[in-house]
Amino acid sequence: MSRATAILHPGQPVTLAPGGNISFEIEAGKKLKLTQPEGEQVADFISFNRDDVRELLSMHSSRAVNLNWKLTAPDVLYSNRTREMWQIEEDLTRENYCGGGYCSEHLNVARYGEVGKGAPNCQSNLEMAVRGYGMDRWSFNVDACFNVFMTVAYDENGVWEIRSPKGKPGDYIVMRALMPQIVAISNCPVLFNPCNNFRLKPLTLEILK
Numbered sequence: 001m002s003r004a005t006a007i008l009h010p011g012q013p014v015t016l017a018p019g020g021n022i023s024f025e026i027e028a029g030k031k032l033k034l035t036q037p038e039g040e041q042v043a044d045f046i047s048f049n050r051d052d053v054r055e056l057l058s059m060h061s062s063r064a065v066n067l068n069w070k071l072t073a074p075d076v077l078y079s080n081r082t083r084e085m086w087q088i089e090e091d092l093t094r095e096n097y098c099g100g101g102y103c104s105e106h107l108n109v110a111r112y113g114e115v116g117k118g119a120p121n122c123q124s125n126l127e128m129a130v131r132g133y134g135m136d137r138w139s140f141n142v143d144a145c146f147n148v149f150m151t152v153a154y155d156e157n158g159v160w161e162i163r164s165p166k167g168k169p170g171d172y173i174v175m176r177a178l179m180p181q182i183v184a185i186s187n188c189p190v191l192f193n194p195c196n197n198f199r200l201k202p203l204t205l206e207i208l209k
């Protein structure tokens with residue numbers, strides 16, 4: 001019995017509701033397709049080595065090996081042991097934030113005040129998604145999070161700004177798993193900034209045949 005929240009059968013797409021979360025397992029060599037049916041929706045994506053969950057995706061390792069902070073096809077994403085985890089094979093939007101991080105209640109309160117209390121956020125979504133494995137909030141960290149379809153801009157003075165996403169309806173990314181993994185995705189529920197252009201939309205997931 002899987003401890004994931006879902007089992008993805010190759011060739012059968014699954015829709016993740018606006019603000020929803022999911023975990024599932026993927027075998028090495030399989031390709032995961034993540035689609036924005038309506039566009040303009042960010043996915044907060046973490047994954048673990050299924051055989052040893054202390055090894056997880058690392059944006060730091062991925063940036064440091066690729067010598068780039070805007071990773072897209074055909075870049076490889078690395079683990080915290082700097083081993084290959086994913087190869088991005090196709091990416092129509094070509095906008096993914098690779099600085100690490102996800103929205104959380106404490107971050108929302110710090111940035112937006114009291115309205116952040118109890119508001120849906122990616123940290124609790126991801127925590128819910130991995131709970132079946134006996135993992136919790138401390139089993140992953142901000143460095144593990146690949147912000148798929150998210151637009152962040154830095155200017156020459158170091159100003160860091162979340163901007164409206166650029167994904168068009170039907171845009172997708174295809175990533176090939178390079179080791180067996182547990183994947184958890186939060187369909188980002190934040191409405192306090194332009195991350196999802198102030199409207200939450202579904203995402204579609206499919207392990208390709």
Ligand SMILES: [Zn+2]
Pocket residue numbers: 044102103121122188189190
């Ligand atoms: Zn989020």
